[in-house]
Amino acid sequence: MTDPNQEDRRPLAFGSVEFPNTKAKKTHVGIPPDTVNAVIEALGTGQDQRVRELMAPLHFADAADLLEFLSADGRRQLLEIAHDVLEPEFYAELDETVRDEAVDIIGLDAVAETVAELDIDDAVEFVEELEAYEKKHVLDAIPAADRTLIEQGLSYPEDSAGRLMQCDVMTVPEFWSVGETIDYMRTNAARTDTELTNIFYDIVVVDPKHKPIGAIPLSMLLQSKRPVLVTKIMHQEMRLIPVDMDQEEVAFLFRQRDLVSAPVVGSHGRLVGMITIDDVVDVIDEEAEDDILLLGGLQEDDLYAAAIDTTKSRFTWLFVNLMTAILASAVIGFFQSTIEHVVALAVLMPIVASMGGNAGTQTLTVAVRALATKELTSTNALRQIGKEFLVGGINGILFAFLMGGVAWLWFSSPKLGLVIGLAMIINMLIAGVTGAAIPIFLERKGVDPALASSVFLTTVTDVVGFFVFLGLGAMILL
């Protein structure tokens, strides 16, 4: 495809632009800080009209970001003053915690109005997060046609393709031509005025049983002559998504195949909807976010939660960690008399545990990520564990010499150097193997490997680290 002014396209495209091959430029792309500050000032000085004037022209995504930058009080104030100048999509963009707050502030009737104006997939996503009584209230207040569609969306399993898809799909029968298809789209759009804003990228060709038999990218339709049959230009190797497929699998497919949209089919292979990439991008984001948070010992993104809720949600993980730390201490307690004789062991023991923990975390991170991207499977699991054993062993030996030397010099005891060197090798070997094996094992047992891997790992590296180091100390130094 190309510019109509064929001759001067290339020069126009590149001739006048010269860039030194340096680092890409970091520019400001979010909402300008000036706007945020102006809103904060207007809120602080009670200029309600000014707040409304500032918010009204903002894109809904920017308005949502702006709200999230404010304190909890500021958020309440802003919504009370300006909620009626915000577009319905504004609420679809909000973080869950903030949206819950917003629902309380604007009230369920306003929520129902908002939901009724959203696209069905956004509406489903909004409604599914509401409490049961809120859900009922909101659905009851929505016009019947929309309500039915939303309820149908909600009937699909959580996190399934059915929740992600749009139900309105442009389909054509297999005997149509390009011309008929375009004419039909024009007439239909003229009849149902609102359709024009609904953007789609592919047309699905269906058989009489409404099963998809091919898809045509719009760019291909536009570049074909009117008499050409749709079956002549359709792609047949499209991927069909079962309506109950897990959203992570959907994301994997879109990513692996660089899809922009894909037809969703029900139990009898009939077309029930279409998933487009913009919905999948959110899933990809969520997935990566979940892994990052779980590896960091968090159940959820608590940036916008009140301090007390954050404290509660983090307590559980810290409590589990306390238990494992006490277990490690019990191991140390077993060697109290050894430590009384050679206090240098107490000084050096955290080093062994810490190096094991860090080496293990490196391995664990690679394994958790590779499991998430399906790069680590039963086919190569054993090979990876073997490799990590080797890597842990080599680094263990290197650090054994390094730290052994330091300990020898520090406490003028070659034997102490030997003890810490041996302990280092053993702990780093075990850290490498368990760092790879724990996530693989958890995945097989159906547990999210990002969730619990690190607590198991540090338990192993702490317990083994202290036990081996102090045990060798008792044997060699006493």
Add this chain to the structure above:
Amino acid sequence: MTDPNQEDRRPLAFGSVEFPNTKAKKTHVGIPPDTVNAVIEALGTGQDQRVRELMAPLHFADAADLLEFLSADGRRQLLEIAHDVLEPEFYAELDETVRDEAVDIIGLDAVAETVAELDIDDAVEFVEELEAYEKKHVLDAIPAADRTLIEQGLSYPEDSAGRLMQCDVMTVPEFWSVGETIDYMRTNAARTDTELTNIFYDIVVVDPKHKPIGAIPLSMLLQSKRPVLVTKIMHQEMRLIPVDMDQEEVAFLFRQRDLVSAPVVGSHGRLVGMITIDDVVDVIDEEAEDDILLLGGLQEDDLYAAAIDTTKSRFTWLFVNLMTAILASAVIGFFQSTIEHVVALAVLMPIVASMGGNAGTQTLTVAVRALATKELTSTNALRQIGKEFLVGGINGILFAFLMGGVAWLWFSSPKLGLVIGLAMIINMLIAGVTGAAIPIFLERKGVDPALASSVFLTTVTDVVGFFVFLGLGAMILL
């Protein structure tokens, strides 16, 4: 938009499909293990022809995944036997480490042939990773027209919009109608046969200086009548991407605005290309991956690297960690005589450090993630640090009572309980504040907060943890 058989669309779409509202289904979406095993077996038994027959029908993305599942030897064998049955896009899908291997195995002439057949943006991505002499060899062997385009792509800064974009954009002048646009696309496609496979989603309306003034989604073009002017139906609030914009900012824009494609402009506001969402999905993936890896103490995804390369790349981080561990030990060393008198201090001291480290990591993870998604900025930084101080304080007090009680009972010493309780509160307060403040500070200094945050944090929580606990122990117990 809707199905031509208007009457029975809804029933067809939903009537016949009933799903219990349970968990979404995990199905197998990657390459089937059977195929992988069949290839491994054929490689092992030297059936070269069978290997080629198995590989040839695979989608290039599946073929790339399959190669990556093999051991280094298996990869070499497979490429030697079957590289000529694989599509050029196969190489674009490979992980960097594996692609480097592949380049060595198939040779630079075969690489040049492959690159010449790729889309320009994929070709640029392939070539930019090659060594300087390889790059020269490959570019010299490519036909001049393609070479020029690839070199132009390479002239943009690394990780910039210019590297992501496609140069071929469908543009129309502002005085054209829908009919003229469609006719032009048809004629043009008929003239240049290959264009049909190139998929695009928007048409850009440009002024005489080739500056974009609006964009039209194809679905809108198709639903408009032929005499309508393109300026009547174009969106004007499109986002223009400067060609030197950093790819992370591009990804942020696409995500925030749910874009599918966006025009890229050069220094004088002229259109130079178009970025589509499939390229941005890769950037989003990479970004999240980088954060996960850096937080886990890794410089790169080393799943496919040889054990010796992995060992080397992980050594650096472990060495830095050793230095901080030695620093923490030096703090303990300062209190040797205290420990000799009260050996219980040695038993309990890892608990204080560990709880501080974990509480700090939770805070740090939230902060690093929020900085990456631009949810944490100068506007709300102080408020977040304040919140983390509060959260750290409350959890500190809770765990102080818990652990204080445990220590009292374990060693029958209420004073020891007091010491560990106080130390816990202080260390968790400091962990909360530094966990939030370190990434914010690094971001301001232009350092990637995911890179160095955790090493600073654990240094703080270890040093403070040991110092406060042993110091209080010396004051209160001796």
